Amino acid sequence: MNGAQKTLLETHNLTEEEYRQIVRKLDREPNLTELGLFSVMWSEHCSYKSSRMHLKRLPTKGPRVLQGPGENAGVVDLGHGLAAVFKIESHNHPSFIEPFQGAATGVGGIIRDIFTMGARPVALMNSLRFGPLSVPKNRSLLEGVVAGIASYGNSTGIPTVGGEVAFEECYSLNPVVNAFCLGIAPKERIFLARAEGEGNPVIYVGAKTGKDGIHGATMASAEFDEAAEEKRPTVQVGDPFMEKLLFEACLELMATDALVAIQDMGAAGLTCSTSELAARGGTGIEIDVRKVPQREKGMTPYEIMLSESQERMLLVAKKGREAEVEAIFDKWDLHAVTIGHVTGDGLLRVRDGGGEVALVPCPALVDEGPVYERPLERPAYLEKTARLDLNEIPEPRDPGDVLRRLVCSHGLTNKHWIFQQYDHMVQSNTIVLPGSDAGVIRLKGTPLALAMSLDGSGRYTYLDPYRGGALAVAESCRNLAAVGATPVGATNCLNFGSPEKPEVMWQFARAIDGMADACRALSVPITGGNVSFYNETEGESIFPTPVVGAVGILEDKTQRVTHHFKSAGDWIYLAGETTDELGGSEYLKIIHQAILGLPPALDLEREKALHVFTREAAARKWLRSAHDLSEGGLGVALVECLFGPLGEMVGASVSLECPARADALLFSEGQSRMLLSVHPDRAEGLESLADGHGIPLSRLGVAGGERLRVQLNGVDAISLELSALRDAWWSTLEKDIHP
Amino acid sequence: MPRFAVLVFPGSNCEGDVLYALRHVLGQEAELVWHKETSLAGFDAALLPGGFAHGDYLRPGAIARFSPIMEPVLSMAEAGKPVIGICNGFQVLMEAGLLPGAMLRNKSLHYVCRYVDLRVENADTPLTNACTTGDMLRMPIGHADGNFYADPAELDGIENRRQVMLRYATPSGELSEDANPNGSANHIAGIVNERGNVVGLMPHLDRCYEPELGTDHGLRMFRSLISSVS
DSSP states (O other): OOOHHHHHHHHTTTOOOHHHHHHHTTSOOOHHHHHHHHHTSHHHHHTTTHHHHTTTTTTTOTEEEEEEEBBBSEEEEETEEEEEEEEEOOHHHHHOOOOOOHHHHHHHHHHHHHHTTTTTEEEEEEEEOOOTTSHHHHHHHHHHHHHHHHHHHHHOOOOOEEEEEEEEEEGGSEEEEEEEEEEEEEEEGGGOOOOOSSEEEEEEEEEOOTTTTHHHHHHHTTOBBBGGGGGGGGGGGOOOHHHHHHHHHHHHTTTTTTTEEEEEOTTTTHHHHHHHHHHHTTTTTEHHHHGBBSSTOOOOOOOOOOOOOOSSSEEOOOOTTHHHHHHHHTTTOOOEEEEEESSSSSSSEETTTTTEEEEEHHHHHSSSOOOOOOOOOTTTTTHHHOOOOOGGSOOSSHHHHHHHHHHSSTTTSSSSHHTTOOOOOOOOOOOOBTBBBSSSETTTEEEOOOEEEEEEEEHHHHHHHHHHHHHHHHHHHHHHHHHTEEEEEEEEEEEEOOOTTHHHHHHHHHHHHHHHHHHHHTTTEEEEEEOOOOEEEETTOOEEEEEEEEEEEEGGGOOOOSSSOSSSEEEEEEEEEOOOHHHHHHHHHHOOOOOSSSSOOOOOHHHHHHHHHHHHHHHTOEEEEEEEOOTTHHHHHHHHHHOTTOOBBOOEEEEOSSSSSSHHHHOOOOSOOOEEEEGGHHHHHHHHHHHHTTOOOOEEEEOOSEEEEEETTTTEEEEEHHHHHHHHHHHHHHHOOOO | OOOEEEEEEETBHHHHHHHIIIIIIIIEEEEEEEETTOOTOOOOOEOOOOOOGGGGGGSSTTGGGGSSSSHHHHHHHHTTOOOOTHHHHHHHHHHHHSSOEEOOOOOSSSSSEEEEEEEEEEEEEETTTTOOOOOEEEEEEEEHHHOEEOOHHHHHHHHHTTTEEEEEEEEOOOGGGGOOOOOOGGGGEEEOOOOOOEEEEEEEEEEESGGGGOTTTHHHHHHHHHHOOO
16 A cells, blocks of 8 residues: 555545455455545444444343334334434534534534434424633633534424533533434434335435535544644534524424424534435445535535435435425425435445436445454553542531532532523423423423433542442432433443553443443433544543433323422432432532542442332322432532522522531532422322332421521531522523623 | 415425314314415415424525415405414414514524413414413414514504414413513514414414313314414
8 A cells, every 4th residue: 555545545534454345345456536435435434433332232122112223213212102212423523623513513413313214303402512711712612512502492382301511621622512402203203314116206304415524523533632623624624504494394294194204414524424215225326426416616526425414305205206305305405316316236326417427236335334342451550540548538517618619619509600501491391490400491382301411420420430330220219209201212422532542442342331330220221322433632632521311201291390499398318328429420520629539339229119109209299309419419409409400599498417527418429319398298108109119218398488497416507598608509600601 | 164274385394283273172174285386275364383494594584484385374364364384384474474573583592392371462463362461371382483573663553553363471471581482672572464364373272282281272263373373
């Protein structure tokens, strides 16, 4: 191989061995266009070549699963003739290069994945990670990402009902932007991306093709260096208005029977949509790139095939029904152009007017890409981080002051500055306003509601990848239990460093194992998701960051529970056992500047029992409030329970037995715990229900008053005035973003 | 039985909410009407829903005012029938010249979605005739351009002619900067035309028509509308 060839492979992010495989598949040297097709389809982003063998360990089946991984999104049966279609996807790299458009197009892409399956999108969520806000660049990244998500979600009329955000040094040069979308479809009308029927027309709809986003998938499969900003042209530009028209038109078309298959053009654009449609259908596709609507003159077949211009879809319609398809798109002022047809030879044949410019077997692009069993090695840092000696951590004198500092830290403070920029009420189904444990939407015309929550801790996973993976699943499902919902499925987004580093692969493999075990124990199958590798800049990886989006069902929406205390006089209970685990806690990080120790242990049986108990109490309508204990432990959870979404404020007086350290009691993030409040008349029932499930339940105190009062061993330890506390907790983020 | 037209522009996204409230919650006859239609014959009132008509490109409402359906909307307004613009619909009615004033970007420069408290200033409009002046309502807003503006002379005129229908206020009804979510002049959240039949407001009655949505205060407005055409 000569120097020029090597350079060519390098620019296509292909190895020499991969090139040799391509030659074997074709039985000849590929031309440049064909090389382009392989480079995007065999990129990490599209092929999952490093993750595939590990992902197999995740449980994907369950009684309600109608479609597991492998399609555009997972599908679960909701009963009442309805199905939920959902998935999460990352847009980390584009969001760092161009935060507004990067995040916006991330939302656009996941929305297309959902309506492609025939579902009307009804909810969005997002999971975000940034570096500390003391750095101006991180503030502008946060502002840009939030504005981009808002712009796209709001304009398309899909409520953003939940999400999470966390801040760590390691995300400074590599933020994490994961977008989740959920749609509802009639169970019998799920559309799959399978091109069938020789001679059926292949129709291009939506926006024109431009030169934007060429090699976006390849960019997302490489790490960054100081030249990252020069990659801005590889970030696509979104047009949410076009997307809205596109999904209204597609859903209208899906209500007819003219459609055979449909696939969105996301990563790898036309290349991916044509080859996947054909490979899944066991057919071939022939297209003429000259017929593709183009935004600019003189585009080469290579550019047209690799463009990642947004808001485009590829359809296969029944032959003879083209006019019907065109009429629907015409109503919405959109292009619908027949660019080719389905063939029976299993080949992707690309013409440029008359001449053939690429001829590749579809399975070679889609299914026969390289699969790597990358080496694994336990990272050396774990020896150091695992050592946490609490004797070396001085115990603060004023727990009230610590609590105030914690609830004013960026990870724990109120996030209204973010969620109020998102339309979270459009479609008038949102029946739990932001601030509770999970987003909850009703399904009109049924008694059902759906709950959803995104969770994952990079810090926990960094300190113990296995536990981190398991804890992400546990917390997501615990959040569903807190609102009274039963999980029916989950999607995951796995944000990691370079798979070429054995330490990163080890983190990845262990996190998968943790997730798999937790999913099995909590009966929540993974129905699809996304892997984002190469999250590193200048050789530094982000914390391994698995994000889990569990979806749950409430058979009776009136059984939903919100997080905040409702009335003075209600009794406050803690379900679950408090340990002195401080490893990996927000408390250690914020107050002692230490990211150390092992994250809290997880007993999956106990976790499951807590969920069942909480759901039963919710179903009996005994709970006035329920809130899971997570980051910041009992202390922070108590503060969060004082404030409702419409300005409600109810104080609390609690009294705790403190056998050892007060900081561990108040700020341990020990798992499988829930803070509940009930009317005193329900106390006896709740206690016996907990007993029946083997859940330790302790009465902490009573709701009411103008303060949060905490007694430790009978001595006043914390007394914070409500409105001052709320002001501090409410305004921190806003103040610190515009200091 | 009165019939309500709920207009749909490309990019509208609250038409379903308005339709659901009218049809399923209040049992009214209501139909979606596509913006390319040229007649509203047989309808007793028109509602322009929220959303991003034509992507809000150029300026919210600026392109929608040229949609074919706006001709019959103007005629309807002239005939004295209720024409209601909610959020983006309000912006369209301003661009169409049916209501005075204009919308600037929110003072925060951000989109804002949340519940606000509103004081009824004029209980003699198609949306407030079931209220009493001074009543407090709690309803959601969701917009990026809801900062009501009119030049001082026009603003005086609006005030003097009692065209202000709703103002943003504290829960106890006081006017304060903190309770003004977007910087609107004189805390204005909704207005009515001089004749009293064309109404525009930023708050979404179509998002608070059942208690499980937060409040059902929007129902009072829908009921006012129904009684104004019955």
